[in-house]
Structure formats: structure tokens, C-alpha cells
Amino acid sequence: MPEVIMPKMGDAMEAGTLASWLKHEGDQVEVGDALAEIETDKATMELEAEDAGVLTRLVAGEGDEVAVGETIAVISADGEAPDAAPDKAREVAEETADSAGGRETAETETAETETAETETAETTAESGEQGASTREDEGRQAATSGPERSGDGRVRASPVVRRLAQEHSIELAGISGSGPGGRIVERDVRAALESTEKGAPEPSAQPSGATGTELSPLSRTQRVVGERMQQAWQAPHHYATVEVHVDELLALRGRLNEALAEGSEDDSGADGPVRLSINDFVMKACALALRTFPKLNSWRTADGIELHQQVDLAMAVALEDGLITPVIRNAAERTLSAISTEARELAARARSGKLRPDEYQGGTFTVSNMGMYGVESFTAIINPPSVSIVAVSAVGRRPDFDATGAVVPRSVLKLTVGSDHRVVNGAENARYLAEVKRLLEHPLLLTV
Amino acid sequence: MAEVKTYREALREALVGELDRDENVVLIGEDIGVYGGTHLITDGLYDRYGQHRVIDTPISEGGFVGAAIGMAMTGLRPVVEVMTWNFSFLAADQIIQNAAKVRYFSGGQVKVPLVIRGPNGGGVQLSAQHTHSLESFYGHFPGLKVVAPVTPDDAKGMMLTAIRDDNCVIFLEAGALYGTKGEVTEGDNAVPFGQARIAREGGDVTLVSYGRQVALCLTAAERLAEDGIEAEVIDLRSLRPLDEETVVASVRKTHRAVAVQEQWRWFGVASEVAAIIQDRAFDDLDAPVERVSGAEVPAPYARNLEIAAFPNADQVVTAARRVLYRKEG
Numbered sequence: 191m192p193e194v195i196m197p198k199m200g201d202a203m204e205a206g207t208l209a210s211w212l213k214h215e216g217d218q219v220e221v222g223d224a225l226a227e228i229e230t231d232k233a234t235m236e237l238e239a240e241d242a243g244v245l246t247r248l249v250a251g252e253g254d255e256v257a258v259g260e261t262i263a264v265i266s267a268d269g270e271a272p273d274a275a276p277d278k279a280r281e282v283a284e285e286t287a288d289s290a291g292g293r294e295t296a297e298t299e300t301a302e303t304e305t306a307e308t309e310t311a312e313t314t315a316e317s318g319e320q321g322a323s324t325r326e327d328e329g330r331q332a333a334t335s336g337p338e339r340s341g342d343g344r345v346r347a348s349p350v351v352r353r354l355a356q357e358h359s360i361e362l363a364g365i366s367g368s369g370p371g372g373r374i375v376e377r378d379v380r381a382a383l384e385s386t387e388k389g390a391p392e393p394s395a396q397p398s399g400a401t402g403t404e405l406s407p408l409s410r411t412q413r414v415v416g417e418r419m420q421q422a423w424q425a426p427h428h429y430a431t432v433e434v435h436v437d438e439l440l441a442l443r444g445r446l447n448e449a450l451a452e453g454s455e456d457d458s459g460a461d462g463p464v465r466l467s468i469n470d471f472v473m474k475a476c477a478l479a480l481r482t483f484p485k486l487n488s489w490r491t492a493d494g495i496e497l498h499q500q501v502d503l504a505m506a507v508a509l510e511d512g513l514i515t516p517v518i519r520n521a522a523e524r525t526l527s528a529i530s531t532e533a534r535e536l537a538a539r540a541r542s543g544k545l546r547p548d549e550y551q552g553g554t555f556t557v558s559n560m561g562m563y564g565v566e567s568f569t570a571i572i573n574p575p576s577v578s579i580v581a582v583s584a585v586g587r588r589p590d591f592d593a594t595g596a597v598v599p600r601s602v603l604k605l606t607v608g609s610d611h612r613v614v615n616g617a618e619n620a621r622y623l624a625e626v627k628r629l630l631e632h633p634l635l636l637t638v
Numbered sequence: 639m640a641e642v643k644t645y646r647e648a649l650r651e652a653l654v655g656e657l658d659r660d661e662n663v664v665l666i667g668e669d670i671g672v673y674g675g676t677h678l679i680t681d682g683l684y685d686r687y688g689q690h691r692v693i694d695t696p697i698s699e700g701g702f703v704g705a706a707i708g709m710a711m712t713g714l715r716p717v718v719e720v721m722t723w724n725f726s727f728l729a730a731d732q733i734i735q736n737a738a739k740v741r742y743f744s745g746g747q748v749k750v751p752l753v754i755r756g757p758n759g760g761g762v763q764l765s766a767q768h769t770h771s772l773e774s775f776y777g778h779f780p781g782l783k784v785v786a787p788v789t790p791d792d793a794k795g796m797m798l799t800a801i802r803d804d805n806c807v808i809f810l811e812a813g814a815l816y817g818t819k820g821e822v823t824e825g826d827n828a829v830p831f832g833q834a835r836i837a838r839e840g841g842d843v844t845l846v847s848y849g850r851q852v853a854l855c856l857t858a859a860e861r862l863a864e865d866g867i868e869a870e871v872i873d874l875r876s877l878r879p880l881d882e883e884t885v886v887a888s889v890r891k892t893h894r895a896v897a898v899q900e901q902w903r904w905f906g907v908a909s910e911v912a913a914i915i916q917d918r919a920f921d922d923l924d925a926p927v928e929r930v931s932g933a934e935v936p937a938p939y940a941r942n943l944e945i946a947a948f949p950n951a952d953q954v955v956t957a958a959r960r961v962l963y964r965k966e967g
Binding site: 348350353376493 | 922924
């Protein structure tokens with residue numbers, strides 16, 4: 191009788207919320223049918239059936255938080271006796287016993303039990319063969335990496351962590367665990383305590399409850415984003431801003447978009463023609479420049495600074511109650527049109543909450559654009575473990591002096607790079623930005 | 639006052655002290671008299687105390703251990719040498735059925751003030767049949783006390799306590815360490831049973847062991863210190879009774895523990911230590927208790943295989959790093 195379990199949809203996922211059932215108890219389901227919507231930290235995904243049959247039992251209810259690996263429903267193969275309720279199972283057993291003339295069922299059961307015991311004994315014997323601790327640990331790690339603890343949405347944490355959390359009245363749900371299987375270990379809770387002491391992320395104010403106010407509890411996303419933002423804010427940031435002259439870029443973009451639209455007129459594809467945005471150019475330039483300044487394309491980890499060769503570019507997308515950063519993989523090697531298409535597609539799915547965790551995790555560098563709101567200039571907070579972020583403002587038009595001193599109209603765009611000063615020093619930050627500016631001011635370089 | 643002596647000399651000093659102090663003390667065993675003892679623990683004692691107090695026996699463990707139990711029941715305080723603890727299997731019936739039980743059977747009227755001593759464990763290429771660590775075997779039976787000192791000072795101090803105890807004491811000597819030296823307290827330094835020794839203080843991780851493995855843990859602790867990890871090393875030295883308090887107090891401080899033993903993993907002392915810790919310090923644990931043990935094979939003879947089959951400092955370091963969730967440095 192196949193069980194439907196809460197799948198692990200991302201490395202850091204420990205539990206998911208069953209947002210809604212898309213099938214009902216008793217429904218016939220085929221492999222690939224969407225059974226339910228699962229909500230994780232940041233996204234909502236459909237859970238598809240891996241077995242065909244009758245959905246005999248919905249174990250989890252809508253709104254339940256379920257640990258990864260725990261059963262959320264049971265599917266019976268066609269004709270298979272459902273084990274829905276114990277008394278029903280007994281009925282089936284009795285019927286079988288009657289038809290088989292009494293004892294046989296019981297005997298079969300006993301035989302099966304014996305087999306199971308023999309297997310256990312063999313397993314034990316095998317374990318007994320294992321010698322030194324190294325091999326024992328492999329066994330154990332294998333055991334912990336699979337689904338283990340009991341359901342009820344328990345956060346995986348070591349005992350001392352639970353004690354400390356209770357003593358300091360802190361929520362474990364907001365702390366990410368660095369131990370095996372995402373276990374929250376002492377150092378994680380100590381770090382959280384430290385940041386609580388420093389930054390006091392838990393508001394101490396009590397709601398007024400006055401008329402004309404409305405209180406909404408923190409959503410899971412708000413809690414997680416808030417916690418991560420608080421952690422990110424602890425990093426000492428260094429900022430630098432440049433003004434990029436974008437007249438040439440705007441002209442090139444206009445010509446390219448015109449040509450792309452023409453080229454796709456016969457193409458009746460549903461996606462429509464590629465239409466390059468200014469941000470696509472900026473993202474491409476940021477990614478390309480990272481080849482020369484790999485330090486800004488790194489992760490600050492527990493064991494040191496990890497430089498990444500490939501640029502996995504995260505782009506900030508605003509959500510109703512937070513922020514998400516879908517990732518364009520290998521952006522430095524991709525064409526402008528490829529970046530453009532993927533960015534548009536990721537942003538759309540991000541807004542509808544349909545991103546898979548592997549689509550918004552693992553970025554090595556981030557670009558955040560507020561140009562569409564007419565923002566002149568702003569600074570952004572880095573997105574750990576990556577160490578740098580570029581903030582993109584709106585294109586403005588103003589008078590400027592040309593090389594001869596004559597006043598000319600100029601289109602300009604301000605970029606501000608923010609970096610973790612523990613990893614990237616100010617001069618590197620500035621030189622990187624100069625390279626991004628150079629690329630954007632010679633936009634043909636972005637097409638070769 | 640303390641003088642540097644070998645583990646062997648420290649044991650002999652304790653025997654001499656008690657032979658002098660109490661005329662009921664007698665030594666009995668194979669080749670311990672005229673020959674001076676296979677491991678020279680009793681060297682010279684036959685000449686000094688004579689054949690009635692230093693008694694040579696036939697090669698018959700069941701016989702002379704049984705005789706010693708009878709002597710203890712009737713008022714003497716015998717110290718039996720088993721040439722190695724491996725031979726005690728032949729006397730296990732006497733030890734388990736009689737020495738451990740007579741006091742209970744008699745409602746406390748008949749005491750068995752008996753010490754059975756000899757080298758325990760391996761490490762000196764004596765192959766499978768002569769390489770056993772029997773602490774969990776004897777530690778299993780109510781009625782027996784089991785001790786395993788590792789320093790010369792404790793060897794002497796615990797032997798004094800063992801001879802003065804009114805129960806059967808299983809005295810497991812670190813046979814591979816008879817020649818190692820250490821400071822030994824002059825005079826009466828009796829070490830009470832059930833008190834562990836903190837061999838090294840530290841606040842990051844607790845390494846629990848006894849006997850020869852204590853040295854291993856100290857080596858591992860030095861290596862960990864190079865990476866800024868301060869290990870506390872606990873030498874249990876008395877296994878039954880076992881000093882739970884010291885172990886638990888240390889884990890309450892460090893939140894992590896590794897238990898190290900030369901014997902096999904299954905049903906070993908390290909498992910008992912792990913059980914005590916989870917029982918009494920559960921809310922202080924940050925990681926499951928690790929066990930480092932011998933390989934699950936009869937001890938090999940070949941030197942390279944023998945070394946591979948016993949726990950080493952690398953394994954202790956690795957286990958300590960794992961409970962600290964720290965990668966290999």
C-alpha cells in the first residue's frame with residue numbers, strides 16, 4: 191500500500207505545510223496527478239502522485255505542517271484492500287479467514303513475522319561485523335539522512351538547543367540548523383541568541399488593539415525572511431555608487447527589441463517575442479564583470495571563503511509579504527535573450543508562489559532593481575552566504591558636459607554595489623563597479 | 639612525597655605494603671613464587687615472605703581460584719594472580735557462581751575478601767585467544783567490583799583499596815603498560831572505588847575512557863588543542879562501581895561526549911557510558927554520544943593488523959570533531 195510522503199523539495203527543507211488538497215478521499219488517481227499543494231518557506235508547489243490507485247486516506251489535514259518523510263496520504267493499488275480504518279481492516283482479515291477456512295491467515299502472518307525477525311538478526315550481525323568507528327558512523331549518517339523523526343512537524347534540534355531555547359524564550363522555527371539533516375545544534379542557537387542580543391529582532395512592543403488597527407500574525411515567509419534579513423544585516427556592509435551613461439545602451443536595446451519583434455512575427459509561439467529590459471543588460475554586465483572580480487562571486491562559509499567560478503545570479507523579486515531571489519544559473523555564459531526569457535519566467539512564477547526551492551537557492555551574487563518605481567538611488571542588504579549585491583535605480587535624463595565642455599542631454603542610471611566588508615574590501619568593490627560601468631557604456635561588449 | 643616508579647613496581651609496592659600490614663594477606667597463582675611471576679610483579683616476594691604467603695599453584699585456574707575463594711571465606715585475604723585475564727574463563731564458574739554470590743547466599747554472614755588480578759587487554763601481539771578486555775564481562779555481574787587503573791599511582795592506590803575490600807575485586811591491569819613510569823605517592827595512597835579521575839580539563843568535549851585508552855585520549859586531546867578544541871579526559875578507573883557524577887558533570891559543561899574502549903563495541907563499557915549520559919544529561923547534549931571501540935574481529939596476531947584492530951588517536955579526534963560538528967581540520 192504506497193504511502194504519499196512529504197517530499198524534500200530543497201536542501202534546507204525540514205517540513206512543509208499542506209496548503210490544500212486537490213483530490214478527495216476515494217478519488218481514483220493516476221501517476222502524475224496533482225494531489226495537493228505544499229507550501230514551503232518560500233514557495234507553493236504541487237505534489238504529484240507517484241503511484242496509481244485509489245486515494246484511500248488523507249492523513250494530513252489542510253494547514254498541517256508535516257515533517258519531510260512523514261506520510262500525508264495513502265494510495266491503494268486497484269483492488270488492494272484499503273487499510274483506512276482499523277475496524278475495516280479487521281473485517282477484511284475476518285473475511286479472508288472465513289474464506290480460507292480459519293487458521294491459514296494467522297499462520298501466514300506468523301511466518302511473515304519470523305521472516306522479519308530473521309532479517310533483523312542478519313542486519314544486526316552485519317552491523318556487528320563493522321569494526322572501527324568510521325564505518326559505524328557511515329551507517330548512522332545514512333540513517334539520519336533519510337526521513338527519521340516522528341511527524342507532528344517537529345523541528346530537529348539537539349536537546350541542549352531545546353533547553354537553551356526554552357530558557358531564552360526563543361522560537362526554534364526561525365533558526366536554520368547546521369547539523370546533519372538540518373539539525374539545529376548549539377552553535378546555531380548561540381548565534382541566534384547573539385544576534386537577538388545585538389539586533390533585537392523580536393519586537394517588544396505590544397499591539398495597541400485600538401480601533402482602526404488590524405493585527406495580522408507573521409506568516410511563515412515573513413518570519414523566515416525576517417530572520418534571514420536580520421542575520422544578513424549583521425554583516426558589515428561597504429557601499430559604492432556609480433553613475434552609468436546609458437544613451438548608447440538605450441539605443442542598442444531599442445534596435446534589438448525592434449529586430450527581435452520583427453523576427454518573431456511569423457513565430458506564433460505563445461511566449462511572444464523576447465523583449466530585453468534594461469535590467470537584463472545590467473544583469474549580464476554584472477555577471478560578466480564577476481569573471482574579473484571573482485571575490486564578489488563567493489560565499490562566506492563556516493570553513494572559509496568559497497570562490498565560485500560560475501555566476502549563479504539571484505534576482506530580487508518583491509512578494510506580497512516578503513522577498514524572494516530566483517536564480518539565473520551560469521548567467522555570465524548566457525546570451526542576453528536567454529537571461530531575459532528566464533528572468534521573466536522566474537519572476538512570474540515567483541509572484542504566483544510556484545518556484546521550486548532549487549530555483550531560489552544557491553545564488554552566488556544578487557541584483558536588486560527598483561528602477562520601475564523611479565528610485566534615484568538605494569542600497570541593498572547582501573543575501574548570505576553570497577557577499578555582494580548590486581542595487582539598480584531608474585534611468586534618469588539630465589544635462590551633462592561632453593568632452594568639449596558643451597552641455598548635452600544624457601540618460602543616466604545609478605548602480606550601488608554593497609559587499610560584505612569582511613570578504614571584499616572597498617577598492618575591490620569600486621574597481622568591480624567601474625568594470626560594470628565600462629561594459630554598460632560599451633553595450634556591444636554584452637552581445638559578444 | 640612521590641617517586642617515579644613503573645606500573646609493575648607500583649603494584650609490587652602495594653602488595654608488599656599489605657603483606658606487611660596484614661598477616662592474613664596471601665598471594666596465590668601460577669609461577670608467582672620461585673619463578674617471580676611471568677610478568678615479574680611478585681619478583682622477590684617468595685624469598686621475602688616464604689611459601690605459605692606466596693603460593694605457587696599447578697596450572698589449574700578453576701582449582702586455585704576456587705581454593706582462594708575458600709581461603710577468603712574462612713578469613714584470609716588472598717590476592718590471586720591469573721597469568722592473563724584470558725585464562726580466567728577457566729575459573730569463570732568459581733568467580734561468577736561462588737565469589738560473586740556467597741555473600742548474598744549467606745545473608746551477609748560469609749564475606750569473600752578476594753582480589754583477582756592480572757593483565758587485561760591487548761596490544762602486545764598475543765593473538766586472539768590471549769587478547770581480551772573482560773571489563774564488561776565481569777562488570778555485568780552484581781557481587782563483583784571491577785577496576786582498571788592506568789597510572790602507576792592508581793595501580794598502587796587501587797590495589798591497596800582492593801585488598802582491604804570485603805568483596806571480590808576484579809583487578810584489571812594495563813598489561814601493555816607494566817613498564818611505563820609515573821609518580822607514585824609514598825605510603826598509603828588508597829584510592830576509593832567509584833571515583834573517576836579527570837586526567838585533563840577542558841570545556842569543549844568530554845572523552846571518557848579507562849585503562850590503556852586514557853593515554854590515547856590524552857594524545858587525541860593534544861591534537862584537538864592544536865585546533866583550539868579543549869577536550870576533557872575522564873579516566874573512569876573504577877568501572878563497577880562507576881562514577882556517574884563526574885561523567886555527567888563534565889557533559890553538562892561540554893555538551894558532547896566520546897566514549898573510548900579497547901574492547902568490542904557491542905555491550906561494552908562505552909555503551910553503558912553513553913546510556914548513563916543520555917539518561918542523566920539528556921537536556922545538555924548537543925550531539926549523540928560517539929563510541930570508539932575495537933574492530934569486531936578476534937584480535938589479529940600480525941602487528942599491522944593488531945594496530946588496525948585497536949582504537950587509535952585519529953579515530954578519537956574524528957569522533958570528537960563529529961560531536962562538535964566540525965570538519966577535519
